[in-house]
Amino acid sequence: MDMQNRVGSKFGGGGVMNDGHSARDRKERLRQLAMETIDLAKDPYFMRNHLGTYECKLCLTLHTNEGSYMAHTQAKKHQTNLRRRAKEDEDKQKALNVMNQAKEMQYGRQIKQARVKIGRPGYSLTKSLDATGAKCLSFAINYPEIKEGIVPRYRFMSSFEQRVEAPDKNNIFLLFAAEPYETIAFKIPNKPMDKSEGRFVTSWVDGVFNLTLFYLVESPEDGEEGAIVAPKMN
Ligand SMILES: [Zn+2]
Numbered sequence: 507m508d509m510q511n512r513v514g515s516k517f518g519g520g521g522v523m524n525d526g527h528s529a530r531d532r533k534e535r536l537r538q539l540a541m542e543t544i545d546l547a548k549d550p551y552f553m554r555n556h557l558g559t560y561e562c563k564l565c566l567t568l569h570t571n572e573g574s575y576m577a578h579t580q581a582k583k584h585q586t587n588l589r590r591r592a593k594e595d596e597d598k599q600k601a602l603n604v605m606n607q608a609k610e611m612q613y614g615r616q617i618k619q620a621r622v623k624i625g626r627p628g629y630s631l632t633k634s635l636d637a638t639g640a641k642c643l644s645f646a647i648n649y650p651e652i653k654e655g656i657v658p659r660y661r662f663m664s665s666f667e668q669r670v671e672a673p674d675k676n677n678i679f680l681l682f683a684a685e686p687y688e689t690i691a692f693k694i695p696n697k698p699m700d701k702s703e704g705r706f707v708t709s710w711v712d713g714v715f716n717l718t719l720f721y722l723v724e725s726p727e728d729g730e731e732g733a734i735v736a737p738k739m740n
Pocket residue numbers: 551562563564565566567578579583584587
């Protein structure tokens with residue numbers, strides 16, 4: 507209530523207003539002000555309920571018309587709640603920032619750890635032909651400093667997956683990986699391999715990973731030797 511406009515107030519200099527009148531007047535002024543400055547469509551707390559009246563979702567108050575709601579948005583209760591909500595959002599954001607920062611630090615440490623590599627492993631590659639004329643490749647990769655509990659992994663990568671050199675459908679890559687060593691890759695001929703028993707074998711013994719594979723026997727005209735290299739993959 508506007509105390510200055512009360513009947514009998516010593517400030518009520520120019521003509522006396524009754525209480526009802528001044529309250530209505532004040533409400534109307536607030537409503538006008540709100541109408542001018544507030545776009546209800548953008549007010550996240552303004553809600554028209556199923557009864558056709560309005561609610562403030564922030565203060566959980568009911569309003570019979572838009573004007574009443576708008577006047578409410580200028581009132582102390584709503585303004586106080588707005589400030590409280592803003593403070594809560596700010597606190598939440600701060601907590602979120604702290605969490606993200608902690609995550610970043612942790613993630614950063616992981617990256618750093620992963621980058622502590624001890625270089626390429628030593629390796630040997632033996633090429634041979636068996637009695638049937640099938641080409642054999644036998645890889646031995648030395649991992650004497652391998653992390654405890656880790657078993658070396660291998661996988662084939664098509665020439666189109668890798669980013670080291672221009673794709674060539676005549677070759678594929680055979681990768682060997684074991685932390686903390688660098689991953690190494692061998693370029694080998696992209697020709698049908700023998701999948702039968704004993705023709706594709708891996709073993710992991712005393713820090714040496716072995717992989718032996720046989721190609722299927724091919725006709726002499728396409729039995730050329732493929733280039734074998736060890737490009738740096740990372
Ligand atoms: Zn409110």
